[in-house]
Amino acid sequence: MFSENKRDKKSKKEMNHLSKEQNKIAEGTTINGDLEGxxxxxIDGKIIGTVKTAGKIVLGKNGVIEGEITCEDADLEGLVKGNIEVNNTLTLKSSAVVEGEVITGKLAIEPGADFNATCTMKGAVKSMHNDKKQTKEGKTA
Structure with missing residues (x-):
């Protein structure tokens, strides 16, 4: 029984260590398929497929993603054609080009970035809904 607990603790430590590791797709590399980690x-190369991670995605100036992105945070300098879902902050640098649909918690866009997308902000919908309820409650009280 004790050996199982030690093994469980070790695997959790290993997973925490793995979650801090950075995977690099070099310029000149093309991947056709899905990435999950x-x-x-x-990413400085080209990915045609889905990229999904609990961590951060950094897309370099020459990087290209044609497909869906799901991550915690993203800093984009290259080209993205597809849907993007970022739980926290999506940052578009001046050289970024985004085409598709975006769902994010926060959005930062530098001047010069091309943002040809529909965008839904996660937190804004909730706060507006709560404000309306408070206003109605205030009038009835």
Whole structure:
């Protein structure tokens, strides 16, 4: 019984360590398929498919993603054609080009970035809904 607990603790430590690791897709590399990981991704090559991680995605100036992105945070400098879902902050640098649909908690866009997308902000819908309820409650009280 004690050995199982030690093994469980070790695997949790290993997973925490793995989630801090960064995966790098170098310039000149093309991947046709889906990528999924716990750690962050630095992408300077081209990916045609889905990229999903619990970490951060950094897309370099020459990086291209044609497909869906799901992550915690993202810093984009390259080209993205597809849907993007970022739980926390999506940052578009001046050289970024985004085409598709975006769902994010926070959005930061530098001047010069091309943002040809529909965008839904996660937190804004909830707060507006709560404000309306408070206003109605205030009038009836």
């Amino acid at each position: 716990q750690g962050s991704f630095r």
